[in-house]
Amino acid sequence: MRLLYVCVEEAQEIGRRVATGVCPYCEGKVEAVDIESKWKFCCLPISYVNKRKYFCTLCSRRLVLYDYY
Template sequence: MRLACVCQDKARELGRQAASGACPHCEGRVEAVDMETKWRFCCLPISYVNKRKYFCTSCSRRLVLYDCY
């Protein structure tokens, strides 16, 4: 008998809020979305990761911030 183990991740949105700035592609509003990701292996939780992602409300593109020193 073989037990099939599957790695999976589940993402859940925690909240949204307006962010400063404008989209460089369409000049639309930018929204910050807080996400929680849970990684599981064989129904056992491995890790929980909270991230903040930025999206344009007009063109729905994901925006990436770069730190310039």
């Protein structure tokens, strides 16, 4: 029995930088990580998505920002 992957997501880290603010859990520094993800269908690229994720440098938690209008 063969297992064939038709859709594949590849993620690559582009860069890191220090973000403003502190972690609400341990009051450590916050780091912004830029990630580029690529979706491929049968080795053909479908889409490119750039994301920015925030992490704490001390406790390594992923932090989520909420926009209130």
